[in-house]
Amino acid sequence: MATVVxxxxxxxxxxxxxSPGRIAWRRFKRxxxxxxxxxxxxxxxxxxxxxxxxxxxxxxxxxxxxxYRLLDASGYPPPPTGGMSPEFWLGIEPGLGRDVxxxxxxxxxxxxxxxxxxxxxxxxxxITVGIAAGYLGGRTDYWAGRVIxxxxxxxxxxxxxxLVPVVDSMLVGPEEATxxxxxxxxxxxxxxxxxxxxxxxxxxxxxxxxxxREFVEAAKVSGASPARIIFREILPNLWSxxxxxxxxxxxxxxxxxxxxxxxxxxxxxxVPDWGRMFLEGVQYYHLDFPYLLWxxxxxxxxxxxxNLMGDAIRDALDPKTKGL
Amino acid sequence: MAEPLLxxxxxxxxxPLKRRRVVVHAVDGISLSIGEHESLGLVGExxxxxxxxxxxxxxxxxxxxxxxxxxxxxxxxxxRRRMRPIRSEIxxxxxxxxxxxxxxxxxxxxxxxxxxxxxxxxxxxxxxELLEIVGLNPEHYNRFPHEFSGGQRQRIGVARALALKxxxxxxxxxxxxxxxxxxxxxxNLLQRLRREMGIAFLFIAHDLxxxxxxxxxxxxxxxxxxxxxxxxxxxxxxxxxxxxxxLLSAVxxxxxxxxxxxxxxxxxxxxSPVNPPSGCRFRTRCWKARDRCALEEPPLVRLGGNAEGHLxxxxxxxxxxxxxxxxxxxxxxx
Numbered sequence: 297m298a299t300v301v302x303x304x305x306x307x308x309x310x311x312x313x314x315s316p317g318r319i320a321w322r323r324f325k326r327x328x329x330x331x332x333x334x335x336x337x338x339x340x341x342x343x344x345x346x347x348x349x350x351x352x353x354x355x356x357x358x359x360x361x362x363x364y365r366l367l368d369a370s371g372y373p374p375p376p377t378g379g380m381s382p383e384f385w386l387g388i389e390p391g392l393g394r395d396v397x398x399x400x401x402x403x404x405x406x407x408x409x410x411x412x413x414x415x416x417x418x419x420x421x422x423i424t425v426g427i428a429a430g431y432l433g434g435r436t437d438y439w440a441g442r443v444i445x446x447x448x449x450x451x452x453x454x455x456x457x458x459l460v461p462v463v464d465s466m467l468v469g470p471e472e473a474t475x476x477x478x479x480x481x482x483x484x485x486x487x488x489x490x491x492x493x494x495x496x497x498x499x500x501x502x503x504x505x506x507x508x509r510e511f512v513e514a515a516k517v518s519g520a521s522p523a524r525i526i527f528r529e530i531l532p533n534l535w536s537x538x539x540x541x542x543x544x545x546x547x548x549x550x551x552x553x554x555x556x557x558x559x560x561x562x563x564x565x566x567v568p569d570w571g572r573m574f575l576e577g578v579q580y581y582h583l584d585f586p587y588l589l590w591x592x593x594x595x596x597x598x599x600x601x602x603n604l605m606g607d608a609i610r611d612a613l614d615p616k617t618k619g620l
Numbered sequence: 621m622a623e624p625l626l627x628x629x630x631x632x633x634x635x636p637l638k639r640r641r642v643v644v645h646a647v648d649g650i651s652l653s654i655g656e657h658e659s660l661g662l663v664g665e666x667x668x669x670x671x672x673x674x675x676x677x678x679x680x681x682x683x684x685x686x687x688x689x690x691x692x693x694x695x696x697x698x699x700r701r702r703m704r705p706i707r708s709e710i711x712x713x714x715x716x717x718x719x720x721x722x723x724x725x726x727x728x729x730x731x732x733x734x735x736x737x738x739x740x741x742x743x744x745x746x747x748x749e750l751l752e753i754v755g756l757n758p759e760h761y762n763r764f765p766h767e768f769s770g771g772q773r774q775r776i777g778v779a780r781a782l783a784l785k786x787x788x789x790x791x792x793x794x795x796x797x798x799x800x801x802x803x804x805x806x807x808n809l810l811q812r813l814r815r816e817m818g819i820a821f822l823f824i825a826h827d828l829x830x831x832x833x834x835x836x837x838x839x840x841x842x843x844x845x846x847x848x849x850x851x852x853x854x855x856x857x858x859x860x861x862x863x864x865x866x867l868l869s870a871v872x873x874x875x876x877x878x879x880x881x882x883x884x885x886x887x888x889x890x891x892s893p894v895n896p897p898s899g900c901r902f903r904t905r906c907w908k909a910r911d912r913c914a915l916e917e918p919p920l921v922r923l924g925g926n927a928e929g930h931l932x933x934x935x936x937x938x939x940x941x942x943x944x945x946x947x948x949x950x951x952x953x954x
Contacts, residue, residue, distance in 0.1 A: 313727075316764065509720075510720035511721055511730075514712065514714060514777075517678050517679075517707075517710075518711070518780075519708075519737050521737075532722070533723065
C-alpha cells in the first residue's frame, strides 16, 4: 500500500508581485550578449575609477617619460610593436616616451568622466524641460519646443568647436593659461548645453501621452497636487525611456569628446585623452601603428559593447517595440 | 423634497477647436439631480457628451457655463485647494481598467494613494479590508496591476474609489471594457456597495440592460442634451421620446427563437457637435420630424400620461406604449 506524503505547507505563503522593473531585470539577465557587454562596459568603468591604483600596481604613471631613452634618433619606439615589452605593456609613446598603457588607462578615465558628467547633466535638463513642456503644455511647451528646434538644427560638432574657446575665454582672462579642471568643466558644460534637446523632445512626447492616461485623472480626482502627479504618477513611468536615452547618449558623448580632442579643442597636452592619442597616432601611424591601434581598439570595444548593452536594456524594458 | 446630493443646472461644456474658431458643443445645458443613495444612469451613443458630463461632475474639467452643486454648494469653479474638504466625497471609476492603474505601483500603493493625498495614513490592514470588500484576495496587496485580469483590475479601481469613503461615485462606463461574464460580476459588486454603503452613483453607460439593472432613474442624452429622463420603469416601459424608443428597440434579443419584434432603425449618423441642428437636435434622424422641430427647441417637460419626474423633450412624443417585453434583460444580470 502506498502512502502519499503531502509536502508540508505550514508557512503561509506571502505573495509578492514582480514590479515591471524586476521583470525587465530578469529579461535582461537572460540576454547573453547584453550581460557580456554589461561586464565589458563595467570593466571600463572600473578601470576608469581605479586608474590611480592600477598606476600604483603597474609602477608607472601617465606623465613621466620612462621610455625616452628607448626611442630612436627621430623619436620612434622600436618597430614593429611600438616598444611593447614586459616593462611597457602596450609600448612607448613616440616623441615623449611616456607609457602607452598608462596613457590609455587615464585616457579612459578622462573620456568616461566627461561623458558621464555630461550625460547626467543633459538628462537632468532633458527630464526637467521634457516634463515641464509635456505636463504644462501651452506656452511653455511652445517655447521649449522652439528652443529644442533651434538646438537640434545647429551642426553640433561645429558649435562645440566654436563654443569651447568662447566659454573658456569667458571664464579665464586672456593672459592666463586655462587650468585643466576649467577646460574639463567647459567641455562638460558645452556638451550638456548642446546635448539635452533630443532627450527633452522624446520625454516630452512620453509625458504628453502619460498625462492623458486615466491613472493621472484618478490621481486628480483624489485631489493630488501637480507635484505629486509628476513625481508619483508620471516619473516612475519615465524611467524606461530615461535609462534607454542615457545608455544611448553616453557612448555618443565618448565619441564626441574624443572627436574634440582629435580636433584640438579637448583637454591640454598634459592630460591623457583618447582623442589626443588619435591626433598624435595619425601623425605617427606609418612608423608606429600600435600607438594608433590601442586607443582605437579600446574605444571601439567600449562603444560597441555599451551600445549593445543599451539595446539589451531597451529590449528588456519594452519587449514589444523595436527601435526607439 | 430634501436637498439633492448633486444638482446640475444648465451645465455646459464647449471645447474650442483651434483652427476654425468653432466650438464642439460636448455638453449643452443639461440639468439633473441625484439624491442621496440614488443611482442615476446616463445613457446615449458614443460622442453624445455623457463622459464629459461625468468629468464635469468629478471636476476634471471646468464647465463653460452652468453649475455643479454638491449638497447645495456651487463647486463648479472651485480650486483644487478649495475642493479639498469634499474631494473625498466625490470619486470616480474609469472605463479602461488597463489605463486607470499606474503600472509602476503595487495594488497597495494604488489604493493607498488617495488616502495619502487626503491626509489619511493608509494602513496595510485598511487596504486589505478594501481588497476583501471588492472581492479580491488581500494577499495580493503587493502585486502589480499587470498581474491581474481586466475584471480584477476594475475591482482594484473600485477599491481605490472606495478608499475615501465617498458619497457619490461617478462611474464612467465601468463595465464596457470588460467581458460580458465579468460585466455582471462588477455590476453586482457596485450594486452591493450602493446598497450596503449608501453611495450615490452617476452611472454612465451605453448598455441599456446594465443601466436598467443598476439605476433607479435614467437620463438619455443625445448630442449634448438630455432628451428624456425618468424613473427606470416608466422610461423603459413607456418611452415617449422617439430616440429613447429607438434605443430601446435596438437592444439585442438573447433568444434567437423569439418572434422578431419591432425594431427602429435610425438613418444616418449623429450630426457633428460642432454645428448641431437647430431646434430639436434629433430631428435630422427622426421619422416624426416636422417644420416645428427645426424652428423650436422642445423643452424638457412632463408630458400628459407620464409618471412624476418623467420628463421628455419632444414636440411629437410617442404614445405611451406599455409593451415592456420590448426590452430584454441580459440573462447574466438577473
